[in-house]
Amino acid sequence: MTAAGPELPEPRTDGRYAVALVCLGNICRSPMADVVLTARVEEAGLADRVTVASSGTGDWHVGNPMDRRAAATLVSAGYDPSRHRAQQFAATWLDEFDLVLVMDESNLVDVVSTSSTTGGDSSTTGGDTRVRLFRDFDPVEPGGEVPDPYYGGDAGFEEVLTMVERTAASIVAQLGLVLE
Numbered sequence: 001m002t003a004a005g006p007e008l009p010e011p012r013t014d015g016r017y018a019v020a021l022v023c024l025g026n027i028c029r030s031p032m033a034d035v036v037l038t039a040r041v042e043e044a045g046l047a048d049r050v051t052v053a054s055s056g057t058g059d060w061h062v063g064n065p066m067d068r069r070a071a072a073t074l075v076s077a078g079y080d081p082s083r084h085r086a087q088q089f090a091a092t093w094l095d096e097f098d099l100v101l102v103m104d105e106s107n108l109v110d111v112v113s114t115s116s117t118t119g120g121d122s123s124t125t126g127g128d129t130r131v132r133l134f135r136d137f138d139p140v141e142p143g144g145e146v147p148d149p150y151y152g153g154d155a156g157f158e159e160v161l162t163m164v165e166r167t168a169a170s171i172v173a174q175l176g177l178v179l180e
């Protein structure tokens with residue numbers, strides 16, 4: 001597929017790229033995006049050059065596996081959610097990852113405020129930011145949020161998977177261009 005969305009920031013290390021996915025709890029949205037993006041990276045033959053990780057801005061679920069509804073949605077679509085354990089976002093991620101993709105506007109506020117309170121990479125608050133909404137790369141409806149499915153029903157998890165699959169494909173197309 002063709003690459004959609006904004007250009008990726010330059011990698012910090014030539015020939016390698018690290019993408020972080022961030023939500024609130026790291027048990028629903030960002031782990032689903034992590035599993036799907038990792039699968040697309042592997043299919044594209046980029047696994048030796050691209051690192052994918054996820055975290056949550058909150059610490060409630062640290063060490064826990066994925067929400068069972070998120071895991072079931074992934075299994076139904078042929079993915080393996082079993083390796084995920086929740087971890088908390090830290091400002092150091094802003095220095096380690098080339099791109100930090102957040103699921104919603106409140107994640108964006110939380111991630112950027114982590115940076116300004118702890119002295120993280122200043123590029124995250126400038127115009128050429130390494131922190132963006134995940135759906136800035138959505139080829140169908142760019143720029144929206146990935147809605148939090150935690151308090152809703154199963155349909156919310158299906159909706160997240162649909163958004164994540166098409167957006168992950170776009171991101172991998174862009175990664176192919178940056179790493180070629």
Ligand code: 4NP
Pocket residue numbers: 023024025026027028029030056060148149150
């Ligand atoms: P996530 O969903 O941010 O997509 O992982 C949530 C998971 C847990 C909570 C909120 C959102 N919580 O309040 O515990």
